[in-house]
Each structure stands twice: as C-alpha cells, then as structure tokens.
Amino acid sequence: MQSGFRFVMTALTLGLCLCLGCVELSAQDDLVAKAQNERELILNGTALVGQFEKFSEPFKRRYPFIKVQYARTTGEALTTKILREAAARQLSVDVILINNYTHRIFTKKNLLTPYAPPGAANFPQGFIDKQAYWVGFYLVPYAITYNTKLVAKTNAPKSFDDLLQPKWKGQISLEREEYLVTQSHMQFLGRQKAIEYFKRLAQQDLIHVNGHSKQAVLLTAGEFPLIVYSDIARTEELKRKGAPVEWVRAEPHITVLVSAAITREARHPAAARLFMNYLASDEGQREILSIDKPPALPKFRPEYLSGINLFPADWTLSDSYEEYNKLYREIFWKNS
Structure with a gap:
C-alpha cells in the first residue's frame, strides 16, 4: 500500500515538474514570437559601450532579429535624462542599467514595471528586488x-x-x-x-x-x-x-549594485523581458566576468574579492x- 502511494506521489511530482517546464517554455516561446514583431530593444546604462557590447554578444546571437541599441552616460546624467523624458512623456528606453539606488527613485515615480525572470530565484536577498522591479547585473x-x-x-x-x-x-x-x-x-x-x-x-x-x-x-x-x-x-x-x-x-x-529594470512605457516589452531572462541566467552572469566586472550572483565572484x-x-x-x-x-x- 505504501509503495503504491509513493509511486502515485512520485508520478504526480514528475507530472507537475513537466507541466511547469512546459509552461515556462511556452512563455519563452510567446516572448520570442512577440519580440520578432518588435524587432528592436533600446537600453540606456552606465556600463562602457565596449563592455555592454561584449556582454550582449550571446544575446544577439540567440536573437539576431532584435536590433539592440545601447547608449551610455554617467549615472547623474542618465538619471536626469530619464526623469526629464518621463516628465515630458517622451520616455523611449526599454531597459535601464543603473545602480539600484537610482532604480528606487524611478520606482517611486512609477517609471518601472515589475518582471521576475526565470533565474530570479537564484539571487540572494539584496541582489534582486522583492517586488521584482529590478534584478542585479554586476557589483x-x-x-x-x-x-x-x-x-x-x-x-x-x-x-x-x-x-x-x-x-x-x-x-x-x-x-x-x-x-x-x-x-x-x-x-x-x-x-x-x-x-x-x-x-x-x-x-x-x-x-x-x-x-x-x-x-x-x-x-x-x-x-x-x-x-x-x-x-x-x-x-x-x-x-x-x-x-x-x-x-x-x-x-x-x-x-554599489548595478541592476537592470524595464520601464513602464517600454515600446519593446517582449524583447526587454528576453534580455532580462538572459541577464539573470547563469550564462548571462558568467558572461559578466568577461567584461571584468563582479557578477551579482555570489557563486561567480572573482578571486580578488575573496576575504x-x-x-x-x-x-x-x-x-x-x-x-x-x-x-x-x-x-x-x-x-x-
């Protein structure tokens, strides 16, 4: 009787895992289909252009139909730009890469939209927003x-x-x-x-x-x-x-934790979510090491920060x- 019960529970658990996996794959496929129609992704950030280009190479190879445009400036200048464009209702950027301190300012002004990528559960407390407004990029x-x-x-x-x-x-x-x-x-x-x-x-x-x-x-x-x-x-x-x-x-x-967030007025929301999925994945976090930055995920922390x-x-x-x-x-x- 007990062995039969265990068999049923095991079967149910496997079935649930397969079901959840199918849902996740279905959601990913849906994003890809929508991103194929959007065909563009606009990002603003504080990382150097060369660093961002290197980090985003795997993303571009996976989604060659998305034209990725990145503009870089200092944190203070970027903050001013975003707030000015938002006030004029001309915010054109899809994803902002800046410290989470500034993302809090944007959140309180209702400029961001929450999104939890599939890899969100891997991030420890403090490296991803509890309400999913931002996810850690690098330290x-x-x-x-x-x-x-x-x-x-x-x-x-x-x-x-x-x-x-x-x-x-x-x-x-x-x-x-x-x-x-x-x-x-x-x-x-x-x-x-x-x-x-x-x-x-x-x-x-x-x-x-x-x-x-x-x-x-x-x-x-x-x-x-x-x-x-x-x-x-x-x-x-x-x-x-x-x-x-x-x-x-x-x-x-x-x-300082540099993090990524999607704007509420994003014109390419599916492409933005695909980018967030990549950034929060092990692949994306590992790629951060190639641009000489410490990833937000502690398991990829460089040796020079040991101790x-x-x-x-x-x-x-x-x-x-x-x-x-x-x-x-x-x-x-x-x-x-």
Whole structure:
C-alpha cells in the first residue's frame, strides 16, 4: 500500500515538474514570437559601450532579429535624462542599467514595471528586488587607489583617515558627483562623524574629475597619485594590462549594485523581458566576468574579492538623495 502511494506521489511530482517546464517554455516561446514583431530593444546604462557590447554578444546571437541599441552616460546624467523624458512623456528606453539606488527613485515615480525572470530565484536577498522591479547585473566595489610609480606601497595610505595627512594635500582626486558612495560612507561612519571627516577631506584641495573612467585614465597617466573611491574591478583590469595602479585593503569597501529594470512605457516589452531572462541566467552572469566586472550572483565572484568585506550601498538612501546631494555640494564644491 505504501509503495503504491509513493509511486502515485512520485508520478504526480514528475507530472507537475513537466507541466511547469512546459509552461515556462511556452512563455519563452510567446516572448520570442512577440519580440520578432518588435524587432528592436533600446537600453540606456552606465556600463562602457565596449563592455555592454561584449556582454550582449550571446544575446544577439540567440536573437539576431532584435536590433539592440545601447547608449551610455554617467549615472547623474542618465538619471536626469530619464526623469526629464518621463516628465515630458517622451520616455523611449526599454531597459535601464543603473545602480539600484537610482532604480528606487524611478520606482517611486512609477517609471518601472515589475518582471521576475526565470533565474530570479537564484539571487540572494539584496541582489534582486522583492517586488521584482529590478534584478542585479554586476557589483562595483570601491577602494582607495593609487599610482604605484608615484606612491610606494610602504607610503600608501592604510586607511581613509590617512588621506587627511598634510602630505596628500592637492594630491587626491574625488569624482565630482560622488553622491552615492559618500552617502554610503556616511551611513557606515554615522552622520556627524562623516560630516566632520568630509569637511576635513575637502580641505585637502581635492582634484575633481567628471566620471570614474576618466579618473582612472588620469590616475594611470600620473596626473595625480590618489583616488578616494575607485572601482576595484577596473583597477584589477588595469593591473592585468600593466598599468601602475593598486588598491588599498581599507574598510569600508562601499559596494554599489548595478541592476537592470524595464520601464513602464517600454515600446519593446517582449524583447526587454528576453534580455532580462538572459541577464539573470547563469550564462548571462558568467558572461559578466568577461567584461571584468563582479557578477551579482555570489557563486561567480572573482578571486580578488575573496576575504574582502564589502559594504553594500543601501538603496533606501535614495529617499533622502536631494537633501544629501545638497549637503555634498556644500562640503565638496565650496572651493571648486
């Protein structure tokens, strides 16, 4: 009797799995059919064009009928563009690739539509939105970074407090619109302690540069010896190419999660969902390694981050972004 019961339950379980599999395949086929009619996908993001092109190659090979158009700009410029287009009811982008901090702003303004790709269950808490408004793309962990030709390892700063030493005055670069990372640093230190630290740091005659990519190029060229917050993954990529750069193992390593979301007014919703399916799959997450970025899925984390304590940027900080950005400008732009 018991063996018969087990047989029935096993058969039912297998049947249910097959049924769910058929439903998933049917949904995928339906998306493909609709995407064949849309024939286009428009994305805006902060990843470099070359990086996105490499990451999206497998997607383009699988769906050659989809014309993929990608435009890249800085986070602040992209945020402004999206909000301006939305206000004018001229939002043309299908998928936005930007940090989840900014996606929270877009979500609260009702600019995104929820979608949970088949691979969503593989993402741990914090790497995918509970309400499915965004899914993790890759990590951007930050660290103090220096030019090894200008600064010997023995003389390099060992902590953020070391940047306040008189010898570094006029030698340190800060990205001009470093809002999110500094706000996260404030959360790590506590508001009052952070304000006191930032004011002292601002007195170091910081060298403001627009854009992290340009900042990394200038550091490599020896235009200045230090960057307060620089992408560890980019530094590792530059080191492999022989650049004289190194990052400091000093906490906090503020870590921003770049994520993907579909806009509510997406003109190519099926193509957008196919792209999200690819991005959230093991194939897509593994492909992120080829563009020298740490994938959102921890199982694909690169070796150089082993043992490093990352401090994730809290996306709810964006609830007070206007107030904080004003404070940031008052502190860091005062003498620029």
